[in-house]
Amino acid sequence: MRGAARMIVLSGRAISAGTGLAKAKRNLKWQRDPEGMRLRILEAAKQEFSAHGLAGARVDRIAAKAGANKRMLYYHVGKKDDLYLAVLEGAYEKIRGEERGLDLEHLDPPEAIKRLIEFTWNYFLRNPEFLSLLQTENLVRAKHLKRSNKVKSMHSPFVEMIRTVVRRGVESGDFQVAVDPVQLYISIAALCFFYLSNCATLSVVFGRDLLAKDAKDERLAHMVGLVLAALTGRSAELFEIVKAPKPRAAQPVKMS
Amino acid sequence: MRGAARMIVLSGRAISAGTGLAKAKRNLKWQRDPEGMRLRILEAAKQEFSAHGLAGARVDRIAAKAGANKRMLYYHVGKKDDLYLAVLEGAYEKIRGEERGLDLEHLDPPEAIKRLIEFTWNYFLRNPEFLSLLQTENLVRAKHLKRSNKVKSMHSPFVEMIRTVVRRGVESGDFQVAVDPVQLYISIAALCFFYLSNCATLSVVFGRDLLAKDAKDERLAHMVGLVLAALTGRSAELFEIVKAPKPRAAQPVKMS
DNA sequence: ACAGTATTTATCCAACGGGTTAATTTCTCC
DNA sequence: GGAGAAATTAACCCGTTGGATAAATACTGT
Incomplete structure (x- = not known):
């Protein structure tokens, strides 16, 4: 079940899609989207690991590519090795x-x-x-x-x-x-x-x-x-x- | 032309092969052996790079495996990438x-x-x-x-x-x-x-x-x-x- | 509307790792 | 036997990197 319908938030800044809606909740910094986040993390990790190998992959780059805070990787998946295994299994x-x-x-x-x-x-x-x-x-x-x-x-x-x-x-x-x-x-x-x-x-x-x-x-x-x-x-x-x-x-x- | 006939020195300590000879030059810490050193470095690098890939390879480990000081890699071959290329060419x-x-x-x-x-x-x-x-x-x-x-x-x-x-x-x-x-x-x-x-x-x-x-x-x-x-x-x-x-x-x- | 929880951000840090600088030792040639 | 060059060691530098801590923010059920 994907939370795909949710608006995607990049690097802490909400994409003001309808302006009206965005203005309604004026101080909105970011939205939750755990499933989407997890998917973006895994996708970014897949790219990073396949491009640079396990040792060459950089955790920070994965976070950046996923539009996420680095902490999110550990929160949603685990440490570098777990991330890698998850990608491989996928x-x-x-x-x-x-x-x-x-x-x-x-x-x-x-x-x-x-x-x-x-x-x-x-x-x-x-x-x-x-x-x-x-x-x-x-x-x-x-x-x-x-x-x-x-x-x-x-x-x-x-x-x-x-x-x-x-x-x-x-x-x-x-x-x-x-x-x-x-x-x-x-x-x-x-x-x-x-x-x-x-x-x-x-x-x-x-x-x-x-x-x-x-x-x-x-x-x-x-x-x-x-x-x-x-x-x-x-x-x-x-x-x-x-x-x-x-x-x-x-x-x-x-x-x- | 390999300097193979030379006595090989490991990590700064001479192997006292003939004891007599070793005692003759009593304060001997190490011997020169540029060609041998280069070969040992390349061999160690080959092992390291093939075991861990380019990004996973550790320069210090190569030095250790070659029985050399890390500086020697740079002196005889060059930086990590040069070392890797030399191995590949070999x-x-x-x-x-x-x-x-x-x-x-x-x-x-x-x-x-x-x-x-x-x-x-x-x-x-x-x-x-x-x-x-x-x-x-x-x-x-x-x-x-x-x-x-x-x-x-x-x-x-x-x-x-x-x-x-x-x-x-x-x-x-x-x-x-x-x-x-x-x-x-x-x-x-x-x-x-x-x-x-x-x-x-x-x-x-x-x-x-x-x-x-x-x-x-x-x-x-x-x-x-x-x-x-x-x-x-x-x-x-x-x-x-x-x-x-x-x-x-x-x-x-x-x-x- | 509010308490509690899930999600996310902002910072920090200790170890590592590639590369460098400077001093030391051995060798060679005169 | 000694001066200069070649080879080697020792110690340091500093940006990077994986991972952790703590604070902030959004959501949920009641």
């Missing part, structure tokens, strides 16, 4: 929620895998903070995640989903191998995750802008082609079908 | 060096790809700091890397190597597709990198120890199978050949 909740919304049961196996890859790719593109947060959490060896019962109980629906898709694919003859769904899930995540999270260094090393529209399209086509080719064994067709729309652009990297 | 130099040592020209294409994957996997396993450093650098959008002419000029030999391997594979009929070598290189790195760098969170999420011997073997087999199956189109055989040694262990993850 991030997992969000992706798990979207994952559940994507039912692939009714698609034929290759199509289902393709859609799974596309979803993962687009989710990462739309939620770059998620990538940073995961990296940050891995830097501290999942210290916080281990403490979090909430996250531990949030299993991704994808593993079981992949298991049945693969089984159906094998039975129908579409797929030639019954790969371990966990391995496949990790591989799909890996292909998307690494490209995007290491985009900056890769772009420098290869001297290409890997986030350009064309580059992203090409990457998605490659990933889908790679995985489906491996599963179906029909490499040639799949790689071509997938990248069909493009009339074969010249390769930007030159060799000797 | 890491790139090291991997590029090993990459060059691995000539795959004389192997037949599938074997070459297999060896490439194995090398990447094992390098990451042997040099986990490299993974952290890359993540850290990406968190700051490759800020330092962009400033580094040294790294920018260190092209990985793999891209060109992959290009010729793929071409040979297509010509010989081993491979069914002429994938873009950059995409393939990124994909191989991704499969290895993500699994290892996100090991901690993945282990929590899946409730498995992904670094157990068996898990690692299984992962390597999966990656080789996936990539080679995609390239050759012979999914079934490859996945089985690759994981042949194992008599099909029971799956630890249970479903409904």
